[in-house]
Amino acid sequence: MTYKSNRLRICRRAVRAISVLLACVILSSVLSACWSSRELDELAIVMGVGLDAAAVPDHVVVTAQIAKVSEMESPSAENGVSPSGNAYNNVSYTGESVFGSVREMTRMVSRRLYFPHNQIIVLGWDLCKKGVTQDLDLFMREYEARIEMKILVARETAREILAEKTDIENLPALHILDMLDTHHATSEIVAVTFREFQISMLSKTTSPVAPIIEMYIDPNSGQAKARMSGTAVFKDGKLVGELNHEQTRGLLWVKGKVKSGVLHVEAPGGKASLEISHSRSKVTPILGPDGKFSIKIQILENGMIGSQESPEDLSTLENVKMLEAAAQEAIRAEISSAIEQAKLLRGDVFGFGDAISRKYPDEWEKIKGEWDSVFRELETEVEVKTRLRSTGAITKAITPGGAA
Amino acid sequence: MKLEKGRISAIELTLGVCCFMQGTMLRSVFIISISSKDSWIIAFTGLLFFLPCLVIYATLVKWFPGRSLFEINEEVFGPVAGKICSLAYVFFFLSLAALNTMDAGNFVLDFLIPETPAPAILIFFMCFCIYTVRKGIEGIMRMGTLFPFIAFVSVLFNFMLVLGDVQWNFLLPMFRLPAMKYVQATHVVGTIPYGECLAFLAVAPSMSKGAKIGKHMFFGLLVSAIFMALVIVRDIVTLGPLVDFMSLPSFEAVRTVNYAGDSATGKAEQLQAPGLRCGGPCRVLLNAGFSFLYGKCVLGV
Numbered sequence: 001m002t003y004k005s006n007r008l009r010i011c012r013r014a015v016r017a018i019s020v021l022l023a024c025v026i027l028s029s030v031l032s033a034c035w036s037s038r039e040l041d042e043l044a045i046v047m048g049v050g051l052d053a054a055a056v057p058d059h060v061v062v063t064a065q066i067a068k069v070s071e072m073e074s075p076s077a078e079n080g081v082s083p084s085g086n087a088y089n090n091v092s093y094t095g096e097s098v099f100g101s102v103r104e105m106t107r108m109v110s111r112r113l114y115f116p117h118n119q120i121i122v123l124g125w126d127l128c129k130k131g132v133t134q135d136l137d138l139f140m141r142e143y144e145a146r147i148e149m150k151i152l153v154a155r156e157t158a159r160e161i162l163a164e165k166t167d168i169e170n171l172p173a174l175h176i177l178d179m180l181d182t183h184h185a186t187s188e189i190v191a192v193t194f195r196e197f198q199i200s201m202l203s204k205t206t207s208p209v210a211p212i213i214e215m216y217i218d219p220n221s222g223q224a225k226a227r228m229s230g231t232a233v234f235k236d237g238k239l240v241g242e243l244n245h246e247q248t249r250g251l252l253w254v255k256g257k258v259k260s261g262v263l264h265v266e267a268p269g270g271k272a273s274l275e276i277s278h279s280r281s282k283v284t285p286i287l288g289p290d291g292k293f294s295i296k297i298q299i300l301e302n303g304m305i306g307s308q309e310s311p312e313d314l315s316t317l318e319n320v321k322m323l324e325a326a327a328q329e330a331i332r333a334e335i336s337s338a339i340e341q342a343k344l345l346r347g348d349v350f351g352f353g354d355a356i357s358r359k360y361p362d363e364w365e366k367i368k369g370e371w372d373s374v375f376r377e378l379e380t381e382v383e384v385k386t387r388l389r390s391t392g393a394i395t396k397a398i399t400p401g402g403a404a
Numbered sequence: 405m406k407l408e409k410g411r412i413s414a415i416e417l418t419l420g421v422c423c424f425m426q427g428t429m430l431r432s433v434f435i436i437s438i439s440s441k442d443s444w445i446i447a448f449t450g451l452l453f454f455l456p457c458l459v460i461y462a463t464l465v466k467w468f469p470g471r472s473l474f475e476i477n478e479e480v481f482g483p484v485a486g487k488i489c490s491l492a493y494v495f496f497f498l499s500l501a502a503l504n505t506m507d508a509g510n511f512v513l514d515f516l517i518p519e520t521p522a523p524a525i526l527i528f529f530m531c532f533c534i535y536t537v538r539k540g541i542e543g544i545m546r547m548g549t550l551f552p553f554i555a556f557v558s559v560l561f562n563f564m565l566v567l568g569d570v571q572w573n574f575l576l577p578m579f580r581l582p583a584m585k586y587v588q589a590t591h592v593v594g595t596i597p598y599g600e601c602l603a604f605l606a607v608a609p610s611m612s613k614g615a616k617i618g619k620h621m622f623f624g625l626l627v628s629a630i631f632m633a634l635v636i637v638r639d640i641v642t643l644g645p646l647v648d649f650m651s652l653p654s655f656e657a658v659r660t661v662n663y664a665g666d667s668a669t670g671k672a673e674q675l676q677a678p679g680l681r682c683g684g685p686c687r688v689l690l691n692a693g694f695s696f697l698y699g700k701c702v703l704g705v
Contacts (some may be wrong), residue, residue, distance in 0.1 A: 035524060036517035140649070143515055147646075148660050195569075195646065195660060202645040358576035 040069060044111035047088070048173030050158025051135050052124035054094045060127065060135055062101035063092040063159045064113060065173050087170035090162055098138045115144040119177045121151050121194060122158035122213065128232065128239035133201065139194060147195040150180050153232040153239065155214030164215070164226045172226070176213060179228055183211075187252050187261035187276065188245040189228045201237065205353025205371050207345075208234040209251070212242060233347040241345040243338060250338025253299055253331060254350045256281035262306055265326035268319055270310025274327050274388070278302040285356040287363060294379040295352050299331060304390035311399045315391045328384040335382050343376050352378060412545050412610045414620045420548035421601055421624025422631070426555045428597040429635050430507060432654055439589035440648055441575055441640050447632035449586065450593030451625055457602070458625070462618025465608040473605050493602075500600050505529065515655060541607060556631060563638045565661040570641040597632075598625065 050063035071087045091108055095101035105113060121139065123132055139145045154161045162172050169175040183189035192210050200208035214229045231243040231251065243251060252258045261276040279301040286294045305323070308314055314323060342349050353371050357364040367374050396402070412420075435443045468476045473493060478486030509526045517525075536544055579586075601621065608617055639653040642660055650656045 034517060035520035143518070146659065147656065195643070199644040199646055202649075354573075358573055361577040361580055 038112075038114065042111055043114040044109045045069060045114050046118050047171050048120045048122065048162055048176070049115075049118055049139075050092075050122045050124070050154070050162045051098065051127055051132070052154075052157045052159055053126035053130055056094065059094050059096055060098055060101065061092055061094045061124075061157075061159065062098055062105070063090055063162055064102070064105060065090050065162045065171065066109065066113070067117075067171060071170075088172070090159070092159060098135050102138070115142065116146060118146060118149050119173050120180075121149055122161050122176075123151070123153050123210070124158045125153065125155055125239070126157075128153055128234070131237045132234075133237035136194075136198070140198060147193070147198070149194050150177060151192055151194050151197045151210050152176065152180075152213045153210045155212055155229060160215055160224075161213055161226055165223050176226060179226075180211065183228070184259045185261070186245075186249075187258040188249050190231050190248055190252060190257075200351075201234070203351070203354055204368065205348050205357070205375075206351045207240075207342075207347030207349045209243075209349050210234070231349075233342070233345050233349055235345070235347045240347055241341075243341055243349070246334050247338040247341045250334035250336070251342075251349055253279065253335050254281055254283060254297055254338070258301075263303070263327050263330045265323060265330055267308060267310050267312065267314060267323060267326070269312040270308065272308040272310065272314060272323060273306040274303045274323065275306035276301060276303050277389070283350070283352070283355050285352070285359050287360055291363075292377075292379075293356055293360075293363075293367070293374065294381065295355070296381045296383065297335065299335070299382070299384045301327065301331060301384065301386045302389055303327065303386065304388065305392055308397050311397055311402070313396045315395045320388050324386045324388050327386040327388070331384045331386070332382050339380055343378075346372050346376065348375050411612050412542060412607055413612050414616070416545040416549055417604065417607065417611065417617065417620045418624040418627070419552050420545045420607075421604055421621055422552035422628050423548035423555075424601060424604070425597055425625065425628035426552060426631060427504070428600070429632060429654060430511060430652060431596070432632070432636055432639065433651060434592055434596060435589050436636065436639070436647055436653055438592065439581060439585055441645075442579055442581060442586070443589065444575075444633040444636045444640070445579075446586070446589045446593050447629045447636065449590040450598055451629045453590050453594035454598035454601075454625070455622075457599070458618060458621060461602060461605045462616075462621070465605060465617050470609050472609050473602075497603055500603075511652070511655075515652070541610060545607070552627075559631070559635055559638070562658045562661065563634070566638065566642050566657060569660055570638075571644060572641055574641050574644040575637070597628075601625065 044064075044066045046064045047067045048065035050061075050065075052061040052063070054061045066089045068087050068089060089109075091105050093101040093104050093108065095104055102113060121136075123135075127135065139149075140147065152161075161176070164172040164175065166172050166175040169178060180189065180191040183191050189211050190209055192208075197208050197210060200206045210232045211228055212230045212232050213226050215224045216227055217223070218225045230245060231248045232239055233241050233243060249258060249261065256279065258276060258279045263274040263276060265272055265274060279299060281300075282298040284296040284298070286296055288294060305314055312319065314320070339350075348371070352375065353368075357368070432443070435446050439446050464476055465471075468479065471479065474486075474490040477489040477493070480486065481489050505526060508529055509522055512525050513520065513522055536547065604621060605617070611617055635654055639657045640647050642657040643650060643653060646656075647653045
């Protein structure tokens with residue numbers, strides 16, 4: 001019995017040891033690497049995508065900017081060009097659909113296109129005029145695509161924007177992204193993510209907007225460069241017009257997105273530039289006794305004197321009040337200009353319709369069918385409060401012989 | 405096979421219910437597709453809808469102390485009808501286990517590792533769950549005490565990260581849908597995530613002496629309802645009307661988080677592995693859910 005039980009125990013231990021060993025072998029064979037692994041040198045990392053209308057009807061030109069990762073960090077890389085060539089490669093294909101074109105590109109690129117790092121999507125002017133709804137479907141549907149990428153409209157074609165010769169960044173896509181990221185300095189560019197654009201697209205009243213980017217000839221280098229130039233306004237998925245820089249900031253005032261910038265105002269004895277340091281806004285729909293809607297826009301702005309061109313002491317209480325009043329007027333003018341332009345384009349870029357539908361859902365049901373005409377007649381009251389909090393590091397302008 | 409060897413404390417039951425319910429949050433699209441931006445309230449109306457069932461089953465457990473759901477069936481309905489009734493429960497748990505497995509598989513294959521063959525994922529998923537069940541129901545409940553905290557912290561963390569991009573007015577106007585939509589959504593939530601919790605009544609024989617199963621289950625469900633509402637609110641205020649179009653709103657909401665540091669570009673941009681923030685906890689919770697349902701099926705058979 002003892003011998004038998006010892007043998008049984010030994011057998012059990014052996015089975016257990018073999019089972020553990022087998023489990024280790026199986027696990028090490030399947031856990032050592034991921035089946036879906038993608039090595040960096042096997043991927044074509046897409047950093048920017050451009051969509052243009054093709055010469056052939058119902059076709060679209062898709063341009064993918066692919067980063068050459070090994071050349072991006074090259075210390076001698078200049079103008080996006082390293083000693084061994086460009087830090088990127090633009091690939092274009094004309095197809096019936098964006099999805100089909102992206103797949104067809106694999107015949108032109110030795111690697112699989114990889115979209116999770118994509119930073120921007122640039123839409124050509126002509127394509128926007130025709131309508132972009134269908135062409136953007138892939139970027140919402142595809143698991144790899146990121147909905148936080150920035151969206152822009154090219155004044156001409158997206159293809160030429162992505163072929164820009166850059167000075168600071170290695171890739172045009174990153175250069176454009178940087179320009180959008182620094183938009184707070186002037187608050188004259190509206191930076192819009194793909195998610196925000198699609199949310200506006202879904203709205204029954206709000207018109208989607210996107211920054212416009214255009215090429216210009218740099219007088220210093222003689223090269224074609226990209227720069228931001230106003231805001232594109234869409235309606236029913238099609239480009240209907242644009243807002244200039246002033247109107248763009250008017251839009252941003254209403255949306256409470258002005259975080260910095262400069263206001264040029266008349267000051268005693270000359271001009272002054274006021275720096276915007278903070279702002280916030282409140283949009284309140286009001287239903288009047290006559291059943292008509294109006295919108296009350298309240299803006300609170302804090303700022304400081306950025307520079308002055310007059311010898312006057314602007315830090316006196318009287319002059320500060322005068323500058324605050326001038327700033328209020330400047331802000332009001334920008335907002336009014338934006339509203340006028342939006343009415344002209346019949347595009348509710350501010351989201352007034354959505355604001356009314358949230359506050360007065362029952363009344364909204366009665367007017368939602370004729371929102372375009374209601375919007376054109378919509379009265380707006382703009383109330384601006386400004387506070388000049390500082391004169392900067394000096395209290396008065398330094399003028400020749402100005403010492404006490 | 406006797407699976408229920410250990411004793412389960414009241415807190416383990418509460419946290420186990422939380423763990424189980426959190427695993428179902430990947431399927432929030434069931435609710436959102438019906439009740440859209442008002443879906444957060446459905447988390448609570450669904451709980452109210454389920455409460456009478458909970459009271460009935462808790463009373464049964466009280467009347468038949470120390471008996472499992474299947475034993476109660478046999479005692480109440482007799483050996484034949486009881487077995488048929490138990491078979492219906494087994495079918496319910498088995499179909500839910502299959503649904504959980506399919507969800508876990510689809511999620512991993514669609515979003516995380518798309519080129520991996522489905523069997524490679526599902527077989528390992530099930531092997532892990534079977535191993536857990538073999539170790540006893542106590543093991544599953546122990547597992548359930550840790551993961552709810554991880555999931556809760558994960559959701560709070562994600563919510564904080566998306567706060568800069570949220571618009572609270574996406575929740576407005578509230579309660580403007582036809583009443584039938586709320587009824588339908590409440591029924592769906594009451595049946596699928598809350599109804600699945602009936603599986604926990606089978607742990608009654610393993611409960612510590614004196615533990616009130618109904619009370620602790622209710623507390624677990626209440627915490628889960630708050631968690632569910634929090635997740636749905638996060639999804640709605642982040643995605644706005646897009647939430648109605650997403651197949652996995654929670655996953656997409658988390659993908660909007662901007663992280664610094666990207667090895668490919670050297671630029672601040674989005675974290676390229678949202679699975680780390682969302683996928684991991686979800687898979688673990690689904691594992692727990694499947695293990696429990698599978699355990700109940702084995703026990704029933």
